[in-house]
Amino acid sequence: MTDTPHPSEARPRRRRRWLRWTLGGLGAVVVLLVGGILIYTQVGVMGAEPGPLAEAEQNPDLTITDDGAGIVLSPTTGATGQGLVFIPGAKVEAEGYIATFADTVVDDGITVVITRPWLNLAFFDPRPLSAFTDLAPDVTGWAVGGHSLGGVRACQLASDADALVLFASYCANDLSASGLPVLSLSGSEDGLSTPQKIADATAQLPASATFVEIPGASHASFGAYGPQPGDGTPTADPDEVDRVIAEQLAGFLPRP
Structure with a gap:
């Protein structure tokens, strides 16, 4: 029982x-x-376009060093001590921006550190700005910037930098009272960070922020990784967009 x-x-x-x-x-x-x-x-991770990447890699005036945490682009000669930590957009490989910054580095002596966000998404990367500025110890003046989602993350790190640069991006946190020098570069044909979205987020930035809309540039025009779903159709020549970016950075980045 x-x-x-x-x-x-x-x-x-x-x-x-x-x-x-x-x-x-x-x-x-x-x-x-x-x-x-x-x-x-x-x-769906977007890699670098082979042609522009190969051209940049073959430039004797451009030194490319891959540290694992990021790719350091430095001028072979004539470094100014100015630097930019650049955070890629969502699911875009760091190599997809090497060609974009070749003119900035070679022509203007600016060092650029392109980060490798964890899991290809900047929001999953908790590392501080120093994790990337330490990769280029000779640089004495640093700006932080990023493309698209990378720019949103750059806004969160901006308090540790001397300036902020947004590439087809905008801030989700309020920096309006920070007094930080800010440069916002955007494209007239951007289908993702549209001109209207850029305008709607201006209140998050200091009143002194500089806004430059590049005619004919799309969202993907700020890198060299090919077309992107949901984007507009670019009409600007990629080399011209890179030239405008270089000119704007050279005139904006703080000098040590």
């Missing part, structure tokens, strides 16, 4: 069983969530 558990004994068993089911369910949700994030961050 099977003994029937006393009700006082059965209740703890039910509670333990319910707890196991609950914890198991939560564990499954966490696994699915983490797995989904990992898949999302690795699918």
Whole structure:
């Protein structure tokens, strides 16, 4: 004859069983969530266009050093001591911006550190600005900037820099009272960080911020990684966009 558990004994068993089911369910949700994030961050990552990248890599006046944490672009000669920490847009490889900054580095002596955000998304990268400025110890004046989502992250790090540069981006945090020098570069044909979105976010920046809209530039015009879903159609020549970026940075970045 099977003994029937006393009700006082059965209740703890039910509670333990319910707890196991609950914890198991939560564990499954966490696994699915983490797995989904990992898949999302690795699918559809945009790499550098081979042609522009090869041209930049073959430039004897441009020194390219990959440190793992970021790619350091420095002039072979004539460094000014000015630097820019640049944070890529979402799911764009760091190499996709090397060609964009070749003129800035070679012609104007500015050192550029292109970061490698964790999981290809700047929001998942908690490293401080010093993790990247330390890669170029000879630089004495630093601006921080970024493209698209990378620019949003740059706004969060701006308090540790001498200036902020937004590339087809805008801030989600309020820097209006910071007194920080800010340069906002955008494109008239941008289908993602549209001119209207740029205008709507101006209140987050100091009143002294400089806004430059590049005619014919799209969202992807601020890198060399090919077309991007949802973007507008660029009409500006990529070399011309790079030239405008270089000119604007040379006139804006603080000198040591």
